[in-house]
Amino acid sequence: MTLSKDVPQQGVLGSSGGWTMVPTLTVCALLILWGLVARTGIINPLLLPSPLSVVLAARDIGPTLGYHLAATVFRIVSGFVLGGVLGTGIGLSMQYSRKVFILLDGIVETSRPLPAVALVPFFLLVFGFAEIGKILLVTVGTSLVVVVATVEAIERVPAGVLRWGLVLGLPRPKLFRRVILPAAIPELRAGFRVALAVAVTLVIVSEFMGATYGLGYLINVAKVTLTTPTLVLSVILLGWVSWGLDQILRGMFDRASAWDLRARGALR
Amino acid sequence: MNSGGLCLEDVSFSYGTQAVLQSVTLCVPKGEIWALVGRSGTGKTTLLNTVAGLFTPSSGKITVAGRPLGGAGRIRGVVFQEDSLLGWLSAMDNMLFPLDHNPPAALRAKAESLLSAVGLEGARRTMPQELSTGMRKRLEFARALLADQEYMLADEPFGTVDALTRRDLWELWIDLRKAEPRTGLLSTHDPEEAVRLCDVVAVLRSAAPSSIGRLFTVPDAVHQLSVTEHSEELSKIKEDILNALAERS
Numbered sequence: 001m002t003l004s005k006d007v008p009q010q011g012v013l014g015s016s017g018g019w020t021m022v023p024t025l026t027v028c029a030l031l032i033l034w035g036l037v038a039r040t041g042i043i044n045p046l047l048l049p050s051p052l053s054v055v056l057a058a059r060d061i062g063p064t065l066g067y068h069l070a071a072t073v074f075r076i077v078s079g080f081v082l083g084g085v086l087g088t089g090i091g092l093s094m095q096y097s098r099k100v101f102i103l104l105d106g107i108v109e110t111s112r113p114l115p116a117v118a119l120v121p122f123f124l125l126v127f128g129f130a131e132i133g134k135i136l137l138v139t140v141g142t143s144l145v146v147v148v149a150t151v152e153a154i155e156r157v158p159a160g161v162l163r164w165g166l167v168l169g170l171p172r173p174k175l176f177r178r179v180i181l182p183a184a185i186p187e188l189r190a191g192f193r194v195a196l197a198v199a200v201t202l203v204i205v206s207e208f209m210g211a212t213y214g215l216g217y218l219i220n221v222a223k224v225t226l227t228t229p230t231l232v233l234s235v236i237l238l239g240w241v242s243w244g245l246d247q248i249l250r251g252m253f254d255r256a257s258a259w260d261l262r263a264r265g266a267l268r
Numbered sequence: 269m270n271s272g273g274l275c276l277e278d279v280s281f282s283y284g285t286q287a288v289l290q291s292v293t294l295c296v297p298k299g300e301i302w303a304l305v306g307r308s309g310t311g312k313t314t315l316l317n318t319v320a321g322l323f324t325p326s327s328g329k330i331t332v333a334g335r336p337l338g339g340a341g342r343i344r345g346v347v348f349q350e351d352s353l354l355g356w357l358s359a360m361d362n363m364l365f366p367l368d369h370n371p372p373a374a375l376r377a378k379a380e381s382l383l384s385a386v387g388l389e390g391a392r393r394t395m396p397q398e399l400s401t402g403m404r405k406r407l408e409f410a411r412a413l414l415a416d417q418e419y420m421l422a423d424e425p426f427g428t429v430d431a432l433t434r435r436d437l438w439e440l441w442i443d444l445r446k447a448e449p450r451t452g453l454l455s456t457h458d459p460e461e462a463v464r465l466c467d468v469v470a471v472l473r474s475a476a477p478s479s480i481g482r483l484f485t486v487p488d489a490v491h492q493l494s495v496t497e498h499s500e501e502l503s504k505i506k507e508d509i510l511n512a513l514a515e516r517s
Contacts, residue, residue: 158350158351158352159350160348160349160350160351160352161351161352161353161354161355163317163322163346163348163352164346164348164352164354166322166340167320167321167322167340167341167343167344167346168340168341168344168366168415169321169339169340169341169342169344170341178365179354182354182356183354183355183356257356259355259356259395259397260355260356262395262397262398263355263397
């Protein structure tokens with residue numbers, strides 16, 4: 001008897017073949033196109049600054065740019081981690097205990113459709129410019145997404161796996177720790193990535209409205225002073241931050257659910 | 269009723285107001301495996317879930333070796349139709365999962381020998397998703413035999429495999445039963461499978477709610493046949509079971 005080593009090595013859309021460099025090339029092409037269009041002067045430089053002016057804007061701002069960047073990253077990460085832990089805890093509790101579910105389901109379901117951005121003025125009113133207000137805002141916004149993701153992920157644990165855990169008569173805490181939670185991790189991935197995007201949005205909006213540091217603050221100041229290169233620079237940096245954090249999150253989930261990716265043939 | 273056996277006495281079960289099982293009574297003697305044969309939707313899975321302790325009967329009682337079942341965890345040797353392997357654990361870790369964190373050496377050795385018995389001796393570190401469907405089912409059988417040294421419940425375990433793999437698994441089942449006798453139930457909708465693999469075939473009546481209809485004791489001569497051989501006796505008992513299945517009440 002031989003083991004079936006023919007684990008699929010490609011995703012559902014087929015292998016990437018020789019296309020692995022394409023994303024880098026398309027980004028480069030876009031940069032070149034941007035440079036060319038800016039150089040022709042067809043579009044007012046106030047609306048479309050050249051790539052060089054954006055680089056020069058970074059030099060002009062100097063080391064303070066690092067503080068702005070660090071402030072934004074700190075707010076996103078701390079709020080997201082707190083929201084992730086809180087959301088997972090509440091989601092697990094809701095699935096662990098029917099009573100907790102009944103108690104919290106109404107609150108979660110009525111709060112979930114509300115855009116967390118609408119809470120920004122309220123948090124500003126209560127906490128002013130204090131750091132804690134921004135972090136708590138992100139915590140609240142992300143935890144709601146994570147609660148729903150956790151509840152849904154546990155509901156999607158394969159029936160056979162759940163039945164096996166139940167048949168063994170495992171005590172409920174052990175059943176959750178050793179069967180349900182590991183089986184639910186792959187399903188949590190999408191919810192956590194959405195929550196991260198929510199965290200980035202909330203931090204930027206809160207920095208627009210009440211901050212003295214951060215990329216959102218820089219964008220707001222650049223808008224008022226009509227320094228478009230700084231505005232574009234801040235947006236690009238924000239994109240990198242968002243992309244980088246998402247890559248880290250994906251890497252963590254890839255490690256935690258490598259078995260599931262292998263089963264789906266998505267591990268290339 | 270009989271020592272070491274698995275007995276159901278007047279067991280009924282309802283999902284809310286919908287009665288599924290009514291007064292199911294049977295007693296499987298120690299060392300025997302009985303087949304539950306019925307059409308789709310007659311409550312075979314519900315009955316096995318009840319015997320496994322996942323559902324509480326609305327009335328009646330289930331006894332294992334003369335003692336009340338008392339919920340899940342008493343019968344741990346269960347094989348399901350759907351995949352139930354833990355994807356994040358290797359084949360060996362799946363085997364050892366039902367045991368304590370540090371199982372004694374004897375149980376580890378038993379796990380090794382069961383993996384060999386099901387032809388997976390080289391796959392102890394292999395992850396379930398790297399095994400074929402048939403191999404995964406073999407692993408589930410080995411795991412169930414290790415988890416429970418006395419009882420076995422199998423809920424349409426061969427329902428998802430192709431015809432040739434099913435035949436291989438039948439052979440494996442027969443060999444394992446000789447080496448590792450268990451007391452229990454196997455549900456299937458295939459009379460031939462029931463006859464070849466079990467000692468007695470209990471037909472579930474198709475009228476709702478279900479109850480046990482006729483019982484067929486499988487002659488020894490049928491069990492002497494290999495899984496590819498046929499005989500008049502085999503055909504006859506299959507025909508009788510089919511006729512019993514067709515009866516409405």
